[in-house]
Amino acid sequence: MVEEQALLRGARELDEPALNAIFETYYPLLYRYVYHHIRHQTTAEDLTAEVFSRMLEQLSQGDGPRQYLKAWLYRVAHNLVIDHTRRQVHRDHDPLDEGIVSTGHDVEMEVHNAILQWQAAAALQKLTPMQRAVIILKYLEGYSNAEIAPILELSVGAVKALQHRGLASMRRYLAHARESGGE
Amino acid sequence: MVDQEELDRELGEALDSLRDVPLPDQGRQAAQHAAFLATARQQRRLAQSPARPARSRGFLRPAPALSKRWAVAGVITAIVLAMLLSTGGVIYAADGAVPGDPLYGVDQAVESARLGLTHRPESVLNLLLSLAEERLAEAEELAARQDEGNLNLALDNYGAAVSSLAQTLGTADGADAASLTPALDTAISSHEGRLTQLLGPAVAQADAGEGEEEQEEEGTDYCVGADPHPTAYRLAEAYGVTYEEIMGWFCYDGYGMGEIEHALQTSAATGLPVEEVFALKVELGGWGEVWQELGLIGSTDDDSEELTEEEEEELAYCVGADPHPVAQRLADTYGVAYEDIMTWFCEGRYGLGEIMHALQTGSDEEGNTPEELLQMKTDMGGWGQVWQELGLIGKPDDKPDKEPKIKPEKPEKPVKVKPEKKEKPEKKVKP
Numbered sequence: 001m002v003e004e005q006a007l008l009r010g011a012r013e014l015d016e017p018a019l020n021a022i023f024e025t026y027y028p029l030l031y032r033y034v035y036h037h038i039r040h041q042t043t044a045e046d047l048t049a050e051v052f053s054r055m056l057e058q059l060s061q062g063d064g065p066r067q068y069l070k071a072w073l074y075r076v077a078h079n080l081v082i083d084h085t086r087r088q089v090h091r092d093h094d095p096l097d098e099g100i101v102s103t104g105h106d107v108e109m110e111v112h113n114a115i116l117q118w119q120a121a122a123a124l125q126k127l128t129p130m131q132r133a134v135i136i137l138k139y140l141e142g143y144s145n146a147e148i149a150p151i152l153e154l155s156v157g158a159v160k161a162l163q164h165r166g167l168a169s170m171r172r173y174l175a176h177a178r179e180s181g182g183e
Numbered sequence: 184m185v186d187q188e189e190l191d192r193e194l195g196e197a198l199d200s201l202r203d204v205p206l207p208d209q210g211r212q213a214a215q216h217a218a219f220l221a222t223a224r225q226q227r228r229l230a231q232s233p234a235r236p237a238r239s240r241g242f243l244r245p246a247p248a249l250s251k252r253w254a255v256a257g258v259i260t261a262i263v264l265a266m267l268l269s270t271g272g273v274i275y276a277a278d279g280a281v282p283g284d285p286l287y288g289v290d291q292a293v294e295s296a297r298l299g300l301t302h303r304p305e306s307v308l309n310l311l312l313s314l315a316e317e318r319l320a321e322a323e324e325l326a327a328r329q330d331e332g333n334l335n336l337a338l339d340n341y342g343a344a345v346s347s348l349a350q351t352l353g354t355a356d357g358a359d360a361a362s363l364t365p366a367l368d369t370a371i372s373s374h375e376g377r378l379t380q381l382l383g384p385a386v387a388q389a390d391a392g393e394g395e396e397e398q399e400e401e402g403t404d405y406c407v408g409a410d411p412h413p414t415a416y417r418l419a420e421a422y423g424v425t426y427e428e429i430m431g432w433f434c435y436d437g438y439g440m441g442e443i444e445h446a447l448q449t450s451a452a453t454g455l456p457v458e459e460v461f462a463l464k465v466e467l468g469g470w471g472e473v474w475q476e477l478g479l480i481g482s483t484d485d486d487s488e489e490l491t492e493e494e495e496e497e498l499a500y501c502v503g504a505d506p507h508p509v510a511q512r513l514a515d516t517y518g519v520a521y522e523d524i525m526t527w528f529c530e531g532r533y534g535l536g537e538i539m540h541a542l543q544t545g546s547d548e549e550g551n552t553p554e555e556l557l558q559m560k561t562d563m564g565g566w567g568q569v570w571q572e573l574g575l576i577g578k579p580d581d582k583p584d585k586e587p588k589i590k591p592e593k594p595e596k597p598v599k600v601k602p603e604k605k606e607k608p609e610k611k612v613k614p
Contacts, residue, residue, distance in 0.1 A: 049215035120197030
C-alpha cells in the first residue's frame with residue numbers, strides 16, 4: 001500500500017521510474033484480467049496497453065487515480081473490456097478459439113482438459129459482465145470481496161450477491177451441458 | 184439429475200482450468216512498454232514547457248492526434264511535397280480513405296501538410312471546417328459499413344477536428360474571431376443533426392439488430408424444439424422471470440423478443456406486471472407513448488408528435504437495464520457519470536451530438552456545468568455563440584486571460600484567484 005502510494009505520487013509527476021514500475025507491476029495482472037474476459041491474446045495485450053495509455057492521458061490532464069492505483073487500473077481495464085465486448089457481440093467471432101491452454105499431459109487428459117476449459121469458458125461467457133468480473137477477480141485472480149468492491153465500485157454485499165448469482169448460473173450451465181451429453 | 188456435490192466439484196475444476204492463461208507476447212509487450220514510456224516522456228516535456236497563452240486551460244479538450252501532427256507538420260510537409268511530385272496518384276486515391284483503409288495515413292499526412300502551409304486565420308478556419316466535415320463523412324461511411332471499431336476512431340478524429348477549430352478561433356484576434364464565429368456556428372449546427380443520427384440509431388441498431396433478427400427468423404423453431412431460445416434464456420436470467428413465461432409471450436401471444444425485453448424493462452422500472460405493460464402497449468401503440476404515459480421519460484415539446492421507431496429504439500435506453508453504448512462511450516471519454524448523460528438525453532431530450540459538444544466544451548472557469556451549457560446552446564442557438572459568450576473564443580489577445588465575464592444582471596466581479604483544484608473523490612473516476 002505504501003509502495004502503491006509512492007508509485008502514485010511519482011506517476012502524478014510523470015516520473016519515469018515510477019511509471020516504469022507501474023507498467024511492470026500491473027501489466028501482467030491487468031493482462032490476465034482482460035484475457036479471462038475476452039480469451040484472445042492479442043486483443044488482451046492491446047486493451048492492457050490501452051489502460052496505461054488512458055492513465056497517462058488522465059494524469060496529463062490532472063485527473064487519474066487519486067488514492068487506489070490498482071483499483072483504478074482494474075476499473076479502466078474493466079470499462080475497456082465492456083466497450084470491447086459490446087463492439088464484438090454481434091460479430092462473427094469466436095472468442096473461445098484461443099482459450100484452450102495446453103497443460104502438457106497425455107492425450108486423454110489433454111482432451112478432458114480442453115473440454116473442461118471450453119465448458120468453463122462458455123459458462124463464464126454466459127454471465128452478466130459484472131458477475132463475470134466478480135468470478136474472475138475472486139476465483140481466478142484470488143482477490144477478496146473487500147478488494148473487489150472498490151475495483152467494481154460496489155458494496156461488499158453487492159459483490160457477494162453477484163458472486164452467488166454468477167456461481168449459480170455457471171452451475172446451471174454445467175448441469176445443462178452434462179445432461180445434454182456435453183460431458 | 185446431477186448431484187449437487189458433484190456439480191460443485193465440477194464447477195471448482197472448471198474454474199481451476201481457467202486459471203492458466205497464455206503469456207503475453209514478449210516482443211509486443213516490450214514495444215508497448217517502450218511506447219508508454221516514450222509518451223510519458225513527451226507529456227513530461229509538454230508539462231515542463233511554458234504554459235500556452237489563452238485557451239489551453241480546459242476549454243475544448245486538446246486534440247492530441249492533431250496537435251502532434253502540427254508539431255511535425257514541417258517535416259511532413261517536406262515529405263508530402265516530395266510525394267506530391269512522385270506519387271500524386273496515391274495521394275489522390277488516399278483522399279477518399281477512411282480509418283482502417285491502408286491509405287488513410289497518407290490522407291492524414293497530406294491534410295497536416297496543407298494545414299502547415301496555411302496561415303491566414305480565415306483560410307485555416309475554412310480548411311479546418313472542411314476537415315471536420317470530412318471526418319464526419321468518414322464516420323458516416325463507417326457507420327454505413329457497420330465498422331464500429333473504426334467508427335469510434337472516426338468520431339474521435341471528428342472531436343479532435345472540432346477542438347482544433349475552436350483552438351484556432353481562440354488564437355485569432357478579436358475582430359477575426361468575431362467575424363469567423365458565425366461560420367463556425369453554422370457548420371457545427373449542420374453537423375449536429377448528422378452526428379445525432381450517427382451516434383443514435385446506427386449504433387443502437389448495430390448493437391441490438393443483427394443477431395436478434397436472425398433469431399426472430401428462426402425463433403418459431405424454438406417453440407417446438409428442445410433447445411432453449413438463447414435470447415429468452417438471457418432475458419429470463421436478466422429479469423428474474425421464468426424461461427417458460429417468456430416463451431409463452433413469444434410463442435402464444437406472438438410478441439417479438441425485442442418487445443418482450445422492452446416490456447420486462449418497463450415492468451422492472453415501474454413495478455407493473457408484464458401483462459399490464461403489454462396491454463398498455465397495445466392500447467397506446469408504441470413504447471414511447473407507454474413510457475411517457477408511465478412517466479419514465481419526459482414528454483416531447485409537441486405531445487401530438489408521434490415518436491419514430493428510431494426514437495423509440497433510442498428511448499428504450501432510458502428505461503432499460505442495458506447501458507446506451509454511445510452514452511457510455513461519452514461518459515468514459517469525458518469522465519462524467521453515465522447517469523448524468525442519460526438524464527440530459529432522456530429528460531432534457533438533448534441529442535447525443537449536442538451532449539458531445541457540451542462535454543467537449545468542458546466546465547469553464549465560471550463553473551458552468553454541461554447541463555447549463557446545453558441550455559445556453561438552446562437559448563443562444565449555436566455553440567459558436569456560447570463559446571463567444573463564455574469568452575472562450577473571440578477574446579482579444581491583449582486582455583488578461585482570466586478577465587471575469589460581464590453579465591447584465593450581476594455587478595462586475597473582481598478577478599478571482601481560483602483555489603487549487605480540489606481532488607475528486609476516487610469513485611468518480613471514469614477514464
